[in-house]
Amino acid sequence: MTLPGDFSQAEKINRMIRVNHAGEYGAQRIYAGQLAVLGKRECAPTIERMAEQEQEHLDTFSNMMIARKVRPTALMPLWHVGGFALGAVTALMGEKAAMACTVAVESVIDEHYAKQEIELAGDESELKHAVTKFRADEKEHHDTALNFGAEQAPFYHILTSAIVLQTKLAIWLSTRI
Ligand SMILES: [Fe+2]
Numbered sequence: 231m232t233l234p235g236d237f238s239q240a241e242k243i244n245r246m247i248r249v250n251h252a253g254e255y256g257a258q259r260i261y262a263g264q265l266a267v268l269g270k271r272e273c274a275p276t277i278e279r280m281a282e283q284e285q286e287h288l289d290t291f292s293n294m295m296i297a298r299k300v301r302p303t304a305l306m307p308l309w310h311v312g313g314f315a316l317g318a319v320t321a322l323m324g325e326k327a328a329m330a331c332t333v334a335v336e337s338v339i340d341e342h343y344a345k346q347e348i349e350l351a352g353d354e355s356e357l358k359h360a361v362t363k364f365r366a367d368e369k370e371h372h373d374t375a376l377n378f379g380a381e382q383a384p385f386y387h388i389l390t391s392a393i394v395l396q397t398k399l400a401i402w403l404s405t406r407i
């Protein structure tokens with residue numbers, strides 16, 4: 231039975247691709263913001279490697295959108311500016327704060343992809359495969375950032391809690407708008 235406010239399976243999948251595309255775009259912009267500030271620092275090659283993986287994630291969802299004629303979220307301009315600003319501002323607070331930002335964002339993305347893995351169960355093997363692979367990459371980014379001493383960032387708990395909330399809000403909005 232379909233209730234008002236329920237979505238067809240196809241619409242559900244479209245929304246998943248849309249929010250994932252937005253998230254990967256945001257991630258890529260965060261790392262770009264970090265590199266704009268920290269591009270010559272010791273952590274730069276590590277950030278560059280993560281940024282390359284985000285580009286691969288983004289390309290995968292972009293291609294899926296084109297193939298399935300899924301529109302991007304209308305909030306792309308916001309993620310363009312907001313992602314870069316979040317990356318640059320945390321980087322200005324220092325390498326460890328930049329890494330704390332990565333820990334916060336990736337912990338939310340990990341949860342987000344874990345939920346999708348369950349929702350997708352046996353369906354949509356291409357999408358599910360991407361989600362599983364990217365989730366492993368995000369987990370690696372999370373752990374890399376922790377190893378870089380993210381937890382020693384000033385105001386670590388306040389900073390990460392604020393970024394976790396922002397990221398969750400961005401996911402919520404990108405699924406709907
Ligand atoms: Fe990613």
Ligand SMILES: [Fe+2]
Nearest residue numbers: 257367368371
């Ligand atoms: Fe990531």
